Amino acid sequence: MPEINKDLVKYVAGLARLAFDETELEDFTNKFKNILNYVEKLGELNVEDVSPTYHPMPVNYAMREDIVKKSLDVERALLNAPDRKDDFFRVPKVVD
Amino acid sequence: MELKDLSLSKISELLDKKETTSREITEVFLKKIEEMDKKTNAFITVCYERAVDMADTADKRRAKGERGRFLGVPIAVKDNICTEDIKTTCASKILHNFIPPYSATVVEKLLQKGAVILGKTNMDEFAMGSSNETSYFGPVRNPWDLERIPGGSSGGSAVSVAGLESPASLGSDTGGSIRQPASLCGVVGLKPTYGRVSRFGLIAFGSSLDQIGPLTRNVRDCALLLEEIAGYDEKDSTSLPVEVPQYSSLLTGNIKGLKLGVPKEYFIEGMEEGVTKRIKEAIEVFKSLGAEIVDISLPHTDYGIAVYYLIATAEASSNLARFDGVKYGYRAEGLKDLKEMYIKTKKEGFGEEVKRRIMLGTFSLASGYYDAYYNRASKVRTLIKRDFEKAFEKVDAIICPTSPTTAFKLGEKTGDPIKMYLSDVFTINVNLAGVPAISIPCGFDEKNLPVGIQIIGDYLKEADIMNIAHAYEKAVSGFRFSPFI
Numbered sequence: 001m002p003e004i005n006k007d008l009v010k011y012v013a014g015l016a017r018l019a020f021d022e023t024e025l026e027d028f029t030n031k032f033k034n035i036l037n038y039v040e041k042l043g044e045l046n047v048e049d050v051s052p053t054y055h056p057m058p059v060n061y062a063m064r065e066d067i068v069k070k071s072l073d074v075e076r077a078l079l080n081a082p083d084r085k086d087d088f089f090r091v092p093k094v095v096d
Numbered sequence: 097m098e099l100k101d102l103s104l105s106k107i108s109e110l111l112d113k114k115e116t117t118s119r120e121i122t123e124v125f126l127k128k129i130e131e132m133d134k135k136t137n138a139f140i141t142v143c144y145e146r147a148v149d150m151a152d153t154a155d156k157r158r159a160k161g162e163r164g165r166f167l168g169v170p171i172a173v174k175d176n177i178c179t180e181d182i183k184t185t186c187a188s189k190i191l192h193n194f195i196p197p198y199s200a201t202v203v204e205k206l207l208q209k210g211a212v213i214l215g216k217t218n219m220d221e222f223a224m225g226s227s228n229e230t231s232y233f234g235p236v237r238n239p240w241d242l243e244r245i246p247g248g249s250s251g252g253s254a255v256s257v258a259g260l261e262s263p264a265s266l267g268s269d270t271g272g273s274i275r276q277p278a279s280l281c282g283v284v285g286l287k288p289t290y291g292r293v294s295r296f297g298l299i300a301f302g303s304s305l306d307q308i309g310p311l312t313r314n315v316r317d318c319a320l321l322l323e324e325i326a327g328y329d330e331k332d333s334t335s336l337p338v339e340v341p342q343y344s345s346l347l348t349g350n351i352k353g354l355k356l357g358v359p360k361e362y363f364i365e366g367m368e369e370g371v372t373k374r375i376k377e378a379i380e381v382f383k384s385l386g387a388e389i390v391d392i393s394l395p396h397t398d399y400g401i402a403v404y405y406l407i408a409t410a411e412a413s414s415n416l417a418r419f420d421g422v423k424y425g426y427r428a429e430g431l432k433d434l435k436e437m438y439i440k441t442k443k444e445g446f447g448e449e450v451k452r453r454i455m456l457g458t459f460s461l462a463s464g465y466y467d468a469y470y471n472r473a474s475k476v477r478t479l480i481k482r483d484f485e486k487a488f489e490k491v492d493a494i495i496c497p498t499s500p501t502t503a504f505k506l507g508e509k510t511g512d513p514i515k516m517y518l519s520d521v522f523t524i525n526v527n528l529a530g531v532p533a534i535s536i537p538c539g540f541d542e543k544n545l546p547v548g549i550q551i552i553g554d555y556l557k558e559a560d561i562m563n564i565a566h567a568y569e570k571a572v573s574g575f576r577f578s579p580f581i
Contacts, residue, residue, distance in 0.1 A: 002465070009455070012455055012458050012459045012462065013455065015458050015462060016413060016442075016454050016455060016458040017417075017420070017435075017438040017439050017442055018439065018442050018443060018446075018451055018454060018455065019439050019440075019443045020443075020451075028452070028455070031452065031513055032452070032455065032456070032459075034513070034514055035405065035452075035456060035513060035514065036459075038401075038402060038405075038514050039402040039405060039406055039469070039473075041398075041399065041402055042399060042402050042403065042406075042472050042473060042476055043472075045396075045399065045476060045479070047472060047475035047476060047479070050475040050476075050478050050479060051475070051478060052471055052474035052475045052477070052478060053474055053475075053477040053478040053481055053528075054304060054474055055304050055334070056290045056291075056304060056305075056481065056528070056529060056530025057289075057290055057291050057334070057336065057530055057555075062333035064330065072197055072198070076197040077197065079195060079197055080193075080194055080195060080197075080423065080424035080425065081423060081424070082421055082422075082424075082425070082426070082427035083427070089422055089423055091422055091434055091437060092431045092432065092433050092434050092436070092437050093432075093433055093434070094433070094434045
């Protein structure tokens with residue numbers, strides 16, 4: 001098991017685009033450590049020759065004809081926009 | 097007209113005989129919600145006006161001679177299932193104001209049949225929890241004892257049925273979220289085979305685990321609701337192109353000669369005595385009905401929770417990335433750039449348990465940890481799946497407790513995630529394997545709290561497990577599904 005410390009938690013938080021205050025970080029690191037300790041038990045099993053299951057049922061019928069169908073109209077799609085301008089979602093500055 | 101008598105089948109019978117109207121029935125339930133929900137908090141949104149409008153429309157259709165099992169019949173829907181023009185929050189701040197521009201396929205199907213939506217039920221935030229305490233809109237309380245949790249994450253859906261606030265409801269089940277609250281609230285709850293019911297419009301948590309299913313007062317209602325919502329959907333490429341049986345016509349109640357497996361791993365230390373007693377009695381009932389009880393083993397049972405909390409969180413961390421404040425839901429204020437918008441929005445919008453799971457999932461998938469965590473878990477998932485496949489070579493169904501305990505007190509497990517996760521020890525492996533399972537009430541413990549028994553079936557054997565459930569229900573002369581009857 002990797003060493004679970006605040007730096008690792010901060011690193012993972014960065015990947016997830018999350019952030020924690022210093023007190024939260026403390027509590028979080030402890031609970032995170034407990035959970036990872038618990039899942040260590042998977043190491044007891046030999047799974048070298050076992051293939052992984054990503055999906056409970058085989059899916060091989062996901063292809064369909066490429067036919068244009070009606071999609072959501074622009075006004076409906078923008079209904080929940082926190083901010084909009086004309087027919088677009090508006091967000092804070094991306095590049096200077 | 098008494099609320100306790102208004103099951104799904106009874107309502108459609110009364111409507112067919114013109115002994116009442118959809119409006120009258122709908123108003124009775126809305127009134128009950130208004131009264132009960134102050135105590136239980138089972139609903140996030142109640143459709144007071146819209147439900148009456150829908151009922152009136154159904155009554156007009158009936159007046160013109162139209163008939164249908166769901167025409168004018170009210171139901172409640174979990175708040176992670178999209179309902180067009182009705183707020184759908186996932187019990188999260190980040191979606192507190194989200195109004196879907198479309199309905200989930202299951203909702204669309206019920207609406208076309210003329211069902212009436214009473215409202216949207218409370219749940220753990222993003223369906224992440226086993227006690228319904230993580231909701232942004234406050235915890236749900238169990239009508240059998242208001243100091244206790246109803247189970248989760250479909251706590252509101254289960255409580256709406258047990259509290260007589262609805263005749264039936266839809267929930268979702270990723271690791272036990274229909275069956276565990278059904279068990280703790282004394283109602284019937286079924287998780288279908290993965291792919292049996294379309295997930296389109298269900299706000300995703302763990303995409304390879306999630307299924308929508310019914311919570312009802314009796315097994316027949318469960319069959320009626322499942323046959324309405326099941327089936328292939330071109331909008332969900334993981335839904336199965338397999339015909340849907342008319343489940344309600346297959347409830348013979350005859351289980352003579354069926355082999356029921358009892359897995360030794362499901363009678364663990366830490367299981368409450370009240371639960372063990374009731375399960376043993378239920379096994380005797382199955383014997384008396386002519387079923388053969390077979391001892392079986394599901395040897396990888398004990399690894400289920402660890403596997404689940406790596407896989408479900410990995411899938412969740414990917415699914416929940418879309419809540420970034422751009423297209424819908426909450427957006428933080430006073431932002432200087434895009435990256436800050438993402439971080440602040442998620443920090444302020446998600447609750448603690450959701451953040452914890454996003455973190456665990458991100459870790460499990462992260463470069464350098466992927467093989468040791470996510471991928472190892474996916475391999476152990478194969479072993480768990482094989483356990484079930486081997487068992488079903490020998491038996492027709494598996495019977496075991498739904499939950500190791502009855503309803504616990506609010507706050508009892510909130511500080512300790514592992515303790516909370518262990519509530520799902522008997523339900524989680526079913527999702528990992530993708531098989532169907534139903535929880536039905538089987539009596540009460542010494543605190544007068546409901547105990548549930550789980551019947552697990554092979555892939556697509558919903559008809560069989562419901563028939564086994566129905567046989568038991570008949571043998572015990574029906575369920576006491578509510579403290580108010």
